[in-house]
């Protein structure tokens with residue numbers, strides 16, 4: 001039995017020794033390969049730590065393929081898949097968040113998609129990183145698609161119980177997700193309570209669109225901040241770069 005961590009997971013842990021991390025999520029359903037390549041290149045310049053690729057609707061097949069390849073060609077950042085189902089697996093990526101949506105009502109999102117994708121991950125030698133994925137209110141599209149029972153925003157203990165259960169099930173990351181484009185990010189009180197009970201790194205995303213909000217989440221205890229919409233919604237590459245810099249300063253100080 002080989003208990004050694006893979007390359008990308010080791011990279012994450014080494015970087016976490018020095019500070020908090022910023023991952024940028026690109027959705028192939030919203031952004032073409034050319035733009036994705038440019039944003040990945042800029043992200044690397046600005047000091048982002050990894051690119052995540054995924055979406056809850058339509059990030060599959062040729063569309064996914066061309067975006068992953070464009071990103072690999074234009075930056076040396078690790079590319080981590082963030083799949084909505086087994087259809088979100090792609091052979092050009094370095095790693096995959098092999099996640100289980102623990103508070104889904106539908107077993108497809110807890111173990112079904114994972115079983116359907118497992119052999120592809122093995123065949124393509126993509127590094128799987130086991131992750132507990134928890135949907136917090138409002139949950140947005142991913143909450144609806146993933147058939148989640150979203151955790152109430154004012155019930156941090158429920159989130160903490162799921163997070164600890166995930167750790168005890170062997171998951172090596174916990175992700176608190178308010179939903180892409182959520183009007184408000186996960187409350188800092190909830191981040192703090194979850195962080196206190198788990199030993200694995202804590203990822204927080206959904207609705208973080210300012211440096212100030214990113215800073216608040218980090219101060220509360222988030223180890224890794226994920227941002228997507230704020231960068232995708234920028235009106236120009238210059239604006240996207242400024243946003244990346246602002247978010248990165250909020251996270252890294």
Ligand SMILES: CC(C)=CCC/C(C)=C/CC/C(C)=C/CC/C(C)=C/COP(=O)(O)OP(=O)(O)O
Pocket residue numbers: 025027053054055056057082083084085086089097098099100101109110113114117118133140141142145146180228
């Ligand atoms: C590990 C494998 C093979 C599958 C996991 C399958 C699971 C558990 C999926 C969880 C539910 C789900 C639909 C997740 C999607 C993740 C995701 C990419 C969310 C947010 O992305 P955006 O694309 O920015 O949001 P929109 O879809 O709203 O645009």
Ligand SMILES: O=P(O)(O)OC[C@@H](O)CO
Pocket residue numbers: 025142177178179180181182204205206207208226227228229230
């Ligand atoms: O698009 P935003 O709101 O930044 O959310 C990022 C990520 O948590 C979505 O899965």
Ligand SMILES: [Mg+2]
Pocket residue numbers: 027030055056180
């Ligand atoms: Mg999207």
